[in-house]
Every structure is written in structure tokens, then in C-alpha cells.
Amino acid sequence: MNYDIIVVGGGHAGCEAAHIAAFLGKKTLLITMNKNNIADMPCNPSIGGTAKGVIVRDIDALGGLMGKVADESHFQIKMLNSKKGPAVRSLRCQADKITYPQNMLKKLEATNNLTIKEALVEDIIVKDNKIKGIILSNQEKIMCNSLILTTGTYLKSNILRGDVSLEGGPHGEKRSNFLSDNLKKLGFTIQRLKTGTPPRIKASSIDFTKCSPEYGDNIYYTFSHDDEPIYKIEDQQKCYLIYTNNKTHQIILDNLDKSSMYGGYVTGVGPRYCPSIEDKIVRFKDKERHQLFLEPESMYYDEWYIQGFSTSMPEDVQDQMVHSLEGLETSIITKYAYAIEYDAIDPLQLNPSLETKIIENLFTAGQINGTSGYEEAAAQGLIAGINASRKLEEKEPFILKRNESYIGVLIDDLVTKGTQEPYRMLTSRAEYRLLLRHDNADLRLREYAHTLGTITSEMYENYQNHLAEINNLKEFLKTTKLEINLEIKEKFKNNDFSLPLNKTPLIELLKRPEITMEFLDEMINIPFDNSIKDIVSIDIKYEGYIVKTKKEIEKMLKLEEKQIPKDIDYKKIKNLASEARDKLERIRPISIGQASRISGVNPADISILAVYLKKEYNND
Amino acid sequence: MEDTIAAISTSLGVGAISIIRLSGKEAINIVNSIFNQKDLTKVKTHTINYGFIIDNEEEIDEVLVSVMRKPKTFTMEDIVEINCHGGIATTTKILELVIDHGARLAEPGEFTKRAFLNGRISLLEAESVSDLIESVSEKQRKLAINGLNGRLTNVIKKIRDKILDLIANIEVNIDYPEYEDAIEVTHNYLKEKVNKIKKDLELLLSNASVGKIIKSGIDVALIGRPNVGKSSILNALLNEDKAIVTDISGTTRDIIEAKMVLNGITINLIDTAGIRETSDIVEKIGVDKSKQIINSADLIILVLNNNEELTEEDKELINEVQEKTNIIFVNKNDLKTKIKLDNKLNVIKGNTKELNGLEDLKQKIIEMYNLDKINEKDLTYLSNVRQITLVKGALESITKILKDIEKNIPIDMLEINLRDAFDKLGILIGETYEYELIDKLFKNFCLGK
Incomplete structure (x- = not known):
């Protein structure tokens, strides 16, 4: 085949x-x-x-x-x-x-x-x-x-x-x-x-009355741009919050040399952002408790995940650790935690x-x-x-x-x-x-x-409609003006907002930090979806910051545009610091921009590289 | 390479004239926006133009501005050079102004680099240019780091750490919203922290003037009507200290008559006598001239005559000097007192005949500038424009945060300016951003699944 x-x-x-x-x-x-x-x-x-x-x-x-x-x-x-x-x-x-x-x-x-x-x-x-x-x-x-x-x-x-x-x-x-x-x-x-990964627990062995519930949101969301939500808000499942305690910490400290990590059985490098519970307790000694979240794994089997309790302890120690937790005193571990290298x-x-x-x-x-x-x-x-x-x-x-x-x-x-x-x-x-x-x-x-060509034409159409709506709303805000009458005057006064000039376009009003789309919507009907309003509000309200970011991006992009030829021989460039030369040789960045992000390549090296490119390739 | 760069191209505080050079697309527009005599965008290329640098309405300095349009310039870009009257304060101020108006502080060797990249320097010279960039930037880098003493570096590191702590805290709030052990950074919390950082930076900047005093001394101007005894005071001060009488003509405006040393610090005595006594229309332009001197000096000693009642001119001078650091020396106290002065004024009495009061005058200067407490090794001074500009930039970003807190801008956006301030201080002490933040995040907070 x-x-x-x-x-x-x-x-x-x-x-x-x-x-x-x-x-x-x-x-x-x-x-x-x-x-x-x-x-x-x-x-x-x-x-x-x-x-x-x-x-x-x-x-x-x-x-x-x-x-x-x-x-x-x-x-x-x-x-x-x-x-x-x-x-x-x-x-x-x-x-x-x-x-x-x-x-x-x-x-x-x-x-x-x-x-x-x-x-x-x-x-x-x-x-x-x-x-x-x-x-x-x-x-x-x-x-x-x-x-x-x-x-x-x-x-x-x-x-x-x-x-x-x-x-x-x-x-x-x-x-x-x-x-x-x-x-x-x-x-x-x-x-x-x-x-x-942490241990998994049999749900029926957890005393949930001792745990505090965590709920889903009351607003419908989808990850996808093309789907409508198919779930029901009220059908969402709860997760729970619990804490470690002194007893848990003592068990861990007493058995530290038995863990794969601290016993020296692991050669791999673990991530700092996802430390095992033994790591947390050793590194943050003065913390009295650590948060743990209990999360169901599925609606089709009886197993819960203890987020925050990842460990490489032997099974018997894991039993003791889990049983020290409030609500899990008699719980059954269905799958023990493990480290993997x-x-x-x-x-x-x-x-x-x-x-x-x-x-x-x-x-x-x-x-x-x-x-x-x-x-x-x-x-x-x-x-x-x-x-x-x-x-x-x-x-x-x-x-x-x-x-x-x-x-x-x-x-x-x-x-x-x-x-x-x-x-x-x-x-x-x-x-x-x-x-x-x-x-x-x-x-x-x-x-x-x-x-x-990675999306269907239907998906593309979806997007175009969305884009059109955004532009329509922007246009609407530019052309629609707020006519001040008594009622509106009162509304501004009640909110302690200073009164704008008569017939100010909505877009100008939105630029004021205190004025939101919802506030305007109460006075003039703005016939657009909330998701569209959100996007447009962000653009208007944070324009200064967005412009600042875009300026930074422009600078970055100019450096990205300066391509480095694939066949460049870094050995031929005089004056490059040896660390920079080694790294450039190894990473072979495609642009000056990428080169400048390599740690150990400093601005002087970038200047020298730019000069060399100009000389050898007449590259701007 | 579209941005416009600026730098001081003469050694600071050394020559009588300083040159601020700009190169790039916006060079002419930028200088034009702070120049008041003519429209520089309309002048011919390669011309020298007389006028004043202004900050809003205020005249900063009388200058000559050379305008050179591309391509016949060193960098093959538009170049503008501002020739101003030396002096750290004025030169720095003008550099800051051009930066405020859109120029960027040039990197070491950047003018030369542009000259090359724009083809001004032939390819044959390429290698030597790259040598130059290498050596200049390496030297500058070392200078930038060594130029700061250990204490100052520590002070800046501490401020930077405070900023980084805040950033890390904000980041943890964002990346781990359910993690309850990190303090939730609210607008009020941020305001309190940022205010502290602001004070630290302001202190650094106010110390910058101490740095300047160590490097180039205190400019002291003696002013007053003719015949009140300015010259004799000057001579008495000098004789007693056996100082060298120099005759350096600085600018068309100031005449530095002499230098003396007090507690190791140079005192530049600027006598206005010469200007005044050769002038026939003393009464009229006398006050105007004095005003200029008052503006440029660090300390004004106004000399009055104990034996005469205050004239209108005296009164005007007293008013003028109140806005500056000043001492009023009431001369001729061996004669009958006819003068009446407000006792809120900073007055010393004496006379040059009996050499009375001169020690008091010196003691006063020492007290006013804490000269007995200045110890070069100990204090934290910013001493050059690059340093001052960076700290001012950091302060500006920090101030912007305080303004935006009032507007209820979300914390994660305010953080953009925190990062700005952090980066600027980083450049100052030669440290880069790289992994500092992520390291801090995981060092300070216990996070994870």
C-alpha cells in the first residue's frame, strides 16, 4: 500500500x-x-x-x-x-x-x-x-x-x-x-x-456533603464557530472543591523517600506548572492547605479525578493520602496516580x-x-x-x-x-x-x-455573515446619534455621568470609559447579537491599547520580513559571539525576527548578522 | 528602519556646545514641532537655521538647527542637528522633547549602522563597520552596566522586582483564576502598589540632580544692580579659597568667571557684572538679562545693598528669584541699615570690607545642597541622559497606569504599561526579559493540576 x-x-x-x-x-x-x-x-x-x-x-x-x-x-x-x-x-x-x-x-x-x-x-x-x-x-x-x-x-x-x-x-x-x-x-x-496524573476515586465512595460544589455558567457557549449549543444549562454537572490538611502533609513528608521523584527513580524533567503534590508540599512548606478539585471523568462510569493531587507515591501511601482528605475518608481508589517518563x-x-x-x-x-x-x-x-x-x-x-x-x-x-x-x-x-x-x-x-482550503464553503459563509454583522454594527454606531430628551437627561444624571452634547454619535459615547453598550441599549435599541456587541465594544473601548499593541507588532513584523537565506554559513560571519554563532547554527532561524528571539543572541549579534546579509545577499 | 532615532552626539557637559542629532523619516517634522522661528519643513537642504526650542510656549534654549535632507547625508536619511548651549539640563531636556515627539533613543553605533545599511558606506568597508558596531555596542553595554554603581543597580533591581512581583501576581490571577492563594489584584490594590513604585522612581530622578552636581558642579549666578558689590563678593570668595580664576567664555549668555571647590564639589560662579556694566541701558534690559540667567543657573545669589532702600528693580529681582533656589546676600552691613526685607526670605548679611558673612554664605550653600553628606561611593545617582531618559520613560508608563485605574480599565491591560516600565528598567541595568516572568510565576506560586 x-x-x-x-x-x-x-x-x-x-x-x-x-x-x-x-x-x-x-x-x-x-x-x-x-x-x-x-x-x-x-x-x-x-x-x-x-x-x-x-x-x-x-x-x-x-x-x-x-x-x-x-x-x-x-x-x-x-x-x-x-x-x-x-x-x-x-x-x-x-x-x-x-x-x-x-x-x-x-x-x-x-x-x-x-x-x-x-x-x-x-x-x-x-x-x-x-x-x-x-x-x-x-x-x-x-x-x-x-x-x-x-x-x-x-x-x-x-x-x-x-x-x-x-x-x-x-x-x-x-x-x-x-x-x-x-x-x-x-x-x-x-x-x-x-x-x-492524580488518582481516580469511585464516586459512590465520596462524601460530597463535605465538599463545596462548583457550577457551570448560566450562559450558553460553544467552542465552535459553526455549532449551536446542544446541552442544557440545567443539565450541567457539578465539580467539587476540597483541601489538603496537616495530616495529608505529614503522610507525604514521612514517605517522601518512597516517591519515584524524591526517591531518585525518575530521570525525566517534570513541568513546573504541574508539580506533584509532594513537590508542592516540599517547596511551599508554610502553606497550610492546597486546593483540590474533584471532577467526574464521565457520565458513563463511576470514576472521579482529583485535580491537584498528582503523585508518584507507592499505592499504599496513596491510600493513606487520599483517606486523609475530608470527604474521602473511606473512598476507594479505582486507579492509582502515576508519573510517566x-x-x-x-x-x-x-x-x-x-x-x-x-x-x-x-x-x-x-x-x-x-x-x-x-x-x-x-x-x-x-x-x-x-x-x-x-x-x-x-x-x-x-x-x-x-x-x-x-x-x-x-x-x-x-x-x-x-x-x-x-x-x-x-x-x-x-x-x-x-x-x-x-x-x-x-x-x-x-x-x-x-x-x-481547510474549511467548507458553508463555514466560510458563516464567517462572512459574522464579519458583515460586525461592520454593520460599527456603521450603526457611527451614524446613530443620541438625541437628548428629559428622560435621557435623567438617566445620565442618575448614573452620575456627565451629559453629552445633543446628537453625539453613539460611537463617541462608547469611547467614554463609563458608558457601556448595555447602557446605550436602554435608550436606543441596538439591534445586534450580544456576541457582535462584545467584539465591537472591545475595539472601541480599548482602542488606545490596541493601537499600542499594533505598533509593537509592526516593529516585530518588519524584523520577520527580513528573511535569512537557508544556505547561510554562520562560520563566515566575523565578530559573531561564539554562543550566538552556535545557537544560530543549530536553530537556523528563518528571519531576523526569529533570530532576535533566541536566548543568547544579543542585539550586537543581530546588527552584525544584518550587516552580513546586506553585504552577501544585498538583502534589506 | 522607518523609525527616527535621536542621540546626543557630543560628550555631555564637556563642550560649551552640545549637538542633538536625529536621523530618519520624521526627523524634520519632529524638530519642527518644537522649533519656533520658521517652518523647517520648508527650508532648503543643508541650511543652518536660528531660533528657539520650545516646550509648548516655554523657550528652552536658543539654538542653531542644521537641516540636511536625504540622500546626501551621513545616513542617507533626513538628518537634523540641534546645536544648543551645552549644559546637562538643557541638552537632556531637548533630547527628551524630541523623544516625546516621536523619536527613539538611538542604540550605540546606530547612526553608523544606518549609514552602512543605506549604502552610504561602501561594501568594502563592511567588515570594519561590523567591527565598529561590535566594539561600540560591547563597550557601550559594559559602560551602561559599569556606569551604574552597585548600589544604584540594586535600587533599580528592587524597583524592578516590585514590578515583576505585581506582573506575576496579575498573570497568576489570569492563568489560574480558580487558584485562591494568590491575592486578587484589584484596582485599589494595584493603585497602592503602583503609587509606591512611582515614588521610588521619582526619588531616583530627584537623586539624578545629585548625580549631576557631582559630575559638573553647581552653577551659581550672582545677580543684582550695579555697584551692590557682586564682583567684590566674587573676589573675596575666590581669594579666600585660592581658587584658580579662569576665563572660559561659555556661551553668549553666561560667563563663567571662576570655579571654586566646596566639600569636593565644584561651584561654578557666574558673574553677571560683565554683561551689566558694559551695557548702557542697564535699567531696561538689565532685568531681562537677569531673568535668563535666573533660568539657567542652579542657585541664584541676589546681592542687595544694606545701606539703601529697595528700588523697584530690587523688588522685581526678589520676585524673580523666588521661583528658584536662592540666597539673598545683604552686602555692606558695616554701613547703616536702610533696607527693609520680608523675614521669610533666605537672607545672609555681611560685607566684603571686613570679609564678614562670607563663611556663612558658604555654609549656607553646603547646607542647601547637603554637600557635607554627599559621598560619591554611597548614594544612588543617575548620571547620564540615557539613564535619566529610561527612568523617566518608566515613570511615564507607571503614571499612565494610575490614570487608567481611574477609568476602570481592566487590570490585564494596565499590565501592558507595567511591562513597559519593567522593560525600560531592564535596559538600564542590562537585563533582558526572557524567562524571568515564567520563572517567577512558578517560584512564587504553588500552581498545578
């Missing part, structure tokens, strides 16, 4: 990669070890969250599946930071671990050009530094023009609890023993990373297209690139799928910039700075986050999606 594109791994990255490649007309094969584990959620039962929720919106705007599947599969949804500024709002849902994979599988099976096969991949076939195919564990060969590796944590993974170390991935699946070694032989730098490649070996620098037509996405999180994985899968397809058509790669999407920030960080720990997206990583909002994902990305 011969495929245009093979995707290895059926996790969140693999699903998006395979779907979009097939959607773009490529004959695609998705290989997974177990069809039932397609789009598996081995850790937290939620999709979205701060920054991540915006990534899901962006994936959706670009034609990916994650947002649509999440909309079909959750039992609670919330807008985080809804009381804060508009730039930092983000959706998060509690996704059902049974229905999410099922709904994803359905969508994949309904995708033309896509075949799904159960198998374990152990080697890749490379000729003249170009990908040719893969070899399965039964030695079967399958040929392809392009390969996308989305192997998640399955490369030489070990599951760790105390001093017990088991070879294998989450759910005790088989691991790939040879693929990472084979990649190493081809010249890839392999790093060992670590992450962990696995092989990943150094993402500095990737181009911004996610094609590897060493092997042509080989792409990687997701945890294999050193990231963490379902959303980060899906985003990369989507981009790898798009670019693998474009490469086969000899088209320029699709590279999102830092000012266009969190996905741009994510990939730029990975390929420019690398990562020493599993990389998680945070809003603080995005310097232009004022523009990277939940509400404007389609405005930022749907035009691209249309050009790329």
Missing part, C-alpha cells in the same frame, strides 16, 4: 493531523495501537482553560475538530476570567472521557480519504534524507510520501509509582521500544521528559512548519515535540497536517505569527527557544494577547482557512 500521508498515533495531535490531511484531499492512513483510545484523555477530564480555550477556538477557526467534538461531549462549561478584561477570557469544559473519543472517532470515520489501522510502529524508512515509509512491529512495511509522528508519551515510556517502574504507556498500553532509538540513529537529539525530540530540530530539519517530509506534533496538554497537541497536529499536505503540493508552508494566534506563539517558542520541560501554553507567553482573544478567533484565522 502507498499513502500520501501516514499519521502515527491517534491522540489529539494525530486526530487533527489525519483529519485535515484527508480533508485536503490526501490519501491518509492513521495508525493507532487501539481504536478505542482514539483522542484519549489520559489525564484531566477537561478541554480548554486559560489560553488553551483560545487555542481550541483557533483550531476551530482553522477547520480543526477539537472544538466541535468538545461541544458534543461535555457536561459542564465555563467562561474563565469573565470578570476580567476581554483579552484573557477563555472557555473550559468538563469533557466526557467516553463520549469525547467516540465522537472524535465518528468524525474521523466519516472523513473521506482517511483509513484507520491498529498497529505499533517501530521504525521509519528513510532514503537520501527523505521519508519513504514505516515499519510495523510485525515487520510489515507501509510506504508514504509524508509522515507525521504524533506518538505522545508512548516512546519508551515508563509508568512509575514509588520504586515500581513498568514499561508502557497510559492504560498499560504497549510502548514503542525502538522508534526513538531509531530516530536517534538518524541524528535526532532525544530528551527524557516526565509528567504525572518518555522520550521526546528536541524541538529545536524542527522548522516552523513542524517538518524536521534532518529528514524531509517527516513532521512531528504533540508531546513528541516536548509539549503538554491536549490543546497544544491538537494545534500542532493541525499545523503539521496542513503543512505535510502543502509540502506534497510544493506550496509554501503555513506559519502563524506570534500576533496571529496562540498557535503561532506555541510553535515559535518551541522551534526558537526549545524546551527543557513539557511546554504548556500560558497567557503570559503571548506578548500580543490583547489581539489573541476568544471572541476574534474567526476574524484572525478564517480568511487563512479559506485560502488553505
Whole structure:
């Protein structure tokens, strides 16, 4: 058999990669070890969250599946930071671990050009530094023009609890023993990373009366730009908040040397943003208690997730720890927490297209690139799928910039700075986050999606209607003027607002910080949807900040436009500091802009580089 | 390379004339907006134009402005050079003005770099240019860091840490909205913190004047009607201190007659006698001239005659000096007292005949400037324009936050200006942003799933 594109791994990255490649007309094969584990959620039962929720919106705007599947599969949804500024709002849902994979599988099976096969991949076939195919564990060969590796944590993974170390991935699946070694032989730098997951508890053994409930929002939301909500607000499920206590802390401190991490059984580097409970207690000794959230995993089985309680303690200690928690005194652990370590490649070996620098037509996405999180994985899968397809058509790669999407920030960080720990997206990583909002994902990305061919014409029409509405409202606000009468006078007075001149256009009024769209709506009917009003209000109210951000972006883009030729020989550039030379040689940035973001390359080096380019290539 | 850069292209405080150079698209427009004699956008290229630099209505300095349009310039961009009257205060002020009006402070070696990139310097010279950029920026970088003493660096680091703590706190509120152990940064909380940071920065800036005193001394002007004894006071001060009498003619306006040293600090004595006594229309233009001197000096010593009643001119001079740091020296106290003065004034009495009161005068200057407490090694001074400009920039961003708090702008947007201030102070001490924030986040807060 011969495929245009093979995707290895059926996790969140693999699903998006395979779907979009097939959607773009490529004959695609998705290989997974177990069809039932397609789009598996081995850790937290939620999709979205701060920054991540915006990534899901962006994936959706670009034609990916994650947002649509999440909309079909959750039992609670919330807008985080809804009381804060508009730039930092983000959706998060509690996704059902049974229905999410099922709904994803359905969508994949309904995708033309896509075949799904159960198998374990152990080697890749490379000729003249170009990908040719893969070899399965039964030695079967399958040929392809392009390969996308989305192997998640399955490369030489070990599951760790105390001093017990088991070879294998989450759910005790088989691991790939040879693929990472084979990649190493081809010249890839392999790093060992670590992450962990908390214990799961039988719901019927929890005393919920001792826990405080956490509810979903009272407003309907969808991740997708194209779906109507299908859930009912009143059907949403509760989560619960509980705390650790002195007793819990004492048990942990007494048994510290038994944990895999502190006992010295782990070699991988764990993420700081997702520390185990033993880490938290050691590092923050004076904290009396830590928050824990109890979250249902599914409506179809009786298991709850203890968010914040990730550990690598042996099972007997985990029992003691869990039983020390209020409400969980007699609870039953259905699945013990574990740490997992696995092989990943150094993402500095990737181009911004996610094609590897060493092997042509080989792409990687997701945890294999050193990231963490379902959303980060899906985003990369989507981009790898798009670019693998474009490469086969000899088209320029699709590279999102830092000012266009969190996905741009994510990939730029990975390929420019690398990562020493599993990389998680945070809003603080995005310097232009004022523009990277939940509400404007389609405005930022749907035009691209249309050009790329990753959305249907119906989806594009949707977007155009949305855009037209926004422009109509702007026009409405410019042309509609507030006529002051007695009643309106009274209204301003009651609110302690200074009275505007008669016939002031609404748009001018909205520029005043105290005047909101709702306030105006009470006086003049503004016949537009709330979502449209929100977007337009943000543009008007925060214009000063938006302009400031755009100026910063302009500066950045000028540097991005200065391309560095692929064949540049950094050894020939005199006066470069040796650290800068080494890093430039290794990372091979595509533009002066990217070069300037490499740590250890200072402004003097950038000047020298610019001068050299001018001299050698007459490049402006 | 479309932005316009500006820098002082002469050594500060050394020459009598300082040059502020601008290069770029907006160079002419920017200077034109602070120049009051003619429309510089209409003058011929390569001309020198006389006029005043103004800040709103106020005249800052009398200057000569050279306008050179591209491409026949060093950088092949429009270049404007402002020749002003030396002096750190004036030069800095003008640089700040052009920056306020849209120019950016040039990086070390940037004019040369532009000259090259725009093709002004031939390709053959490329390597030496890159050598130059390398050496200049390396030297400047070291200078920028070494130019600050350890204490000052620490002071700035502390302010920066306060800002970073706030940013990290805000970020945790955003990234972990359900995490209840981090303080929720509210407008009131932010206001309190930002006000403290503002005070720290203002203190730094007010200390900047101390830095200036150490570097270039205090300019003291002796003013007063003719024959009240200014010159004899000057001579008495000098004789006693055996100071060197110099005859450096500084500008057309000021004549630095002499320098003396008080507690290790240079006192530049500016006598207006010369100007006054060669002038025939003393009564008329005398006050006008004095006004200019009052504006440019750090300290004014107004000399009055104990033996005469106050004239109208005296009264006007007393009024004028009240807006400045001043001492009123009532001379000729060996003669009968006819003068009547408000006792709120800062007065010292004496006479040059018996050398009476001169010690008191010196003591007064020492007290007023804390000269006995200045110790070069200990205090935290900003001493150059680059430093002062960066701190002022940081202060501006911080002030903007306070304004926007009143407008109820969301915290995450206010943070944009916090980051601005943080970055500017970072440039000052040679530290970059990089991973500082993310590190801080995970060091200070216990976060995770």
C-alpha cells in the first residue's frame, strides 16, 4: 500500500493531523495501537482553560475538530476570567472521557480519504534524507510520501509509582521500544521528559456533603464557530472543591523517600506548572492547605479525578493520602496516580512548519515535540497536517505569527527557544494577547482557512455573515446619534455621568470609559447579537491599547520580513559571539525576527548578522 | 528602519556646545514641532537655521538647527542637528522633547549602522563597520552596566522586582483564576502598589540632580544692580579659597568667571557684572538679562545693598528669584541699615570690607545642597541622559497606569504599561526579559493540576 500521508498515533495531535490531511484531499492512513483510545484523555477530564480555550477556538477557526467534538461531549462549561478584561477570557469544559473519543472517532470515520489501522510502529524508512515509509512491529512495511509522528508519551515510556517502574504507556498500553532509538540513529537529539496524573476515586465512595460544589455558567457557549449549543444549562454537572490538611502533609513528608521523584527513580524533567503534590508540599512548606478539585471523568462510569493531587507515591501511601482528605475518608481508589517518563525530540530540530530539519517530509506534533496538554497537541497536529499536505503540493508552508494566534506563539517558542520541560501554553507567553482573544478567533484565522482550503464553503459563509454583522454594527454606531430628551437627561444624571452634547454619535459615547453598550441599549435599541456587541465594544473601548499593541507588532513584523537565506554559513560571519554563532547554527532561524528571539543572541549579534546579509545577499 | 532615532552626539557637559542629532523619516517634522522661528519643513537642504526650542510656549534654549535632507547625508536619511548651549539640563531636556515627539533613543553605533545599511558606506568597508558596531555596542553595554554603581543597580533591581512581583501576581490571577492563594489584584490594590513604585522612581530622578552636581558642579549666578558689590563678593570668595580664576567664555549668555571647590564639589560662579556694566541701558534690559540667567543657573545669589532702600528693580529681582533656589546676600552691613526685607526670605548679611558673612554664605550653600553628606561611593545617582531618559520613560508608563485605574480599565491591560516600565528598567541595568516572568510565576506560586 502507498499513502500520501501516514499519521502515527491517534491522540489529539494525530486526530487533527489525519483529519485535515484527508480533508485536503490526501490519501491518509492513521495508525493507532487501539481504536478505542482514539483522542484519549489520559489525564484531566477537561478541554480548554486559560489560553488553551483560545487555542481550541483557533483550531476551530482553522477547520480543526477539537472544538466541535468538545461541544458534543461535555457536561459542564465555563467562561474563565469573565470578570476580567476581554483579552484573557477563555472557555473550559468538563469533557466526557467516553463520549469525547467516540465522537472524535465518528468524525474521523466519516472523513473521506482517511483509513484507520491498529498497529505499533517501530521504525521509519528513510532514503537520501527523505521519508519513504514505516515499519510495523510485525515487520510489515507501509510506504508514504509524508509522515507525521504524533506518538505522545508512548516512546519508551515508563509508568512509575514509588520504586515500581513498568514499561508502557497510559492504560498499560504497549510502548514503542525502538522508534526513538531509531530516530536517534538518524541524528535526532532525544530528551527524557516526565509528567504525572492524580488518582481516580469511585464516586459512590465520596462524601460530597463535605465538599463545596462548583457550577457551570448560566450562559450558553460553544467552542465552535459553526455549532449551536446542544446541552442544557440545567443539565450541567457539578465539580467539587476540597483541601489538603496537616495530616495529608505529614503522610507525604514521612514517605517522601518512597516517591519515584524524591526517591531518585525518575530521570525525566517534570513541568513546573504541574508539580506533584509532594513537590508542592516540599517547596511551599508554610502553606497550610492546597486546593483540590474533584471532577467526574464521565457520565458513563463511576470514576472521579482529583485535580491537584498528582503523585508518584507507592499505592499504599496513596491510600493513606487520599483517606486523609475530608470527604474521602473511606473512598476507594479505582486507579492509582502515576508519573510517566518518555522520550521526546528536541524541538529545536524542527522548522516552523513542524517538518524536521534532518529528514524531509517527516513532521512531528504533540508531546513528541516536548509539549503538554491536549490543546497544544491538537494545534500542532493541525499545523503539521496542513503543512505535510502543502509540502506534497510544493506550496509554501503555513506559519502563524506570534500576533496571529496562540498557535503561532506555541510553535515559535518551541522551534526558537526549545524546551527543557513539557511546554504548556500560558497567557503570559503571548506578548500580543490583547489581539489573541476568544471572541476574534474567526476574524484572525478564517480568511487563512479559506485560502488553505481547510474549511467548507458553508463555514466560510458563516464567517462572512459574522464579519458583515460586525461592520454593520460599527456603521450603526457611527451614524446613530443620541438625541437628548428629559428622560435621557435623567438617566445620565442618575448614573452620575456627565451629559453629552445633543446628537453625539453613539460611537463617541462608547469611547467614554463609563458608558457601556448595555447602557446605550436602554435608550436606543441596538439591534445586534450580544456576541457582535462584545467584539465591537472591545475595539472601541480599548482602542488606545490596541493601537499600542499594533505598533509593537509592526516593529516585530518588519524584523520577520527580513528573511535569512537557508544556505547561510554562520562560520563566515566575523565578530559573531561564539554562543550566538552556535545557537544560530543549530536553530537556523528563518528571519531576523526569529533570530532576535533566541536566548543568547544579543542585539550586537543581530546588527552584525544584518550587516552580513546586506553585504552577501544585498538583502534589506 | 522607518523609525527616527535621536542621540546626543557630543560628550555631555564637556563642550560649551552640545549637538542633538536625529536621523530618519520624521526627523524634520519632529524638530519642527518644537522649533519656533520658521517652518523647517520648508527650508532648503543643508541650511543652518536660528531660533528657539520650545516646550509648548516655554523657550528652552536658543539654538542653531542644521537641516540636511536625504540622500546626501551621513545616513542617507533626513538628518537634523540641534546645536544648543551645552549644559546637562538643557541638552537632556531637548533630547527628551524630541523623544516625546516621536523619536527613539538611538542604540550605540546606530547612526553608523544606518549609514552602512543605506549604502552610504561602501561594501568594502563592511567588515570594519561590523567591527565598529561590535566594539561600540560591547563597550557601550559594559559602560551602561559599569556606569551604574552597585548600589544604584540594586535600587533599580528592587524597583524592578516590585514590578515583576505585581506582573506575576496579575498573570497568576489570569492563568489560574480558580487558584485562591494568590491575592486578587484589584484596582485599589494595584493603585497602592503602583503609587509606591512611582515614588521610588521619582526619588531616583530627584537623586539624578545629585548625580549631576557631582559630575559638573553647581552653577551659581550672582545677580543684582550695579555697584551692590557682586564682583567684590566674587573676589573675596575666590581669594579666600585660592581658587584658580579662569576665563572660559561659555556661551553668549553666561560667563563663567571662576570655579571654586566646596566639600569636593565644584561651584561654578557666574558673574553677571560683565554683561551689566558694559551695557548702557542697564535699567531696561538689565532685568531681562537677569531673568535668563535666573533660568539657567542652579542657585541664584541676589546681592542687595544694606545701606539703601529697595528700588523697584530690587523688588522685581526678589520676585524673580523666588521661583528658584536662592540666597539673598545683604552686602555692606558695616554701613547703616536702610533696607527693609520680608523675614521669610533666605537672607545672609555681611560685607566684603571686613570679609564678614562670607563663611556663612558658604555654609549656607553646603547646607542647601547637603554637600557635607554627599559621598560619591554611597548614594544612588543617575548620571547620564540615557539613564535619566529610561527612568523617566518608566515613570511615564507607571503614571499612565494610575490614570487608567481611574477609568476602570481592566487590570490585564494596565499590565501592558507595567511591562513597559519593567522593560525600560531592564535596559538600564542590562537585563533582558526572557524567562524571568515564567520563572517567577512558578517560584512564587504553588500552581498545578
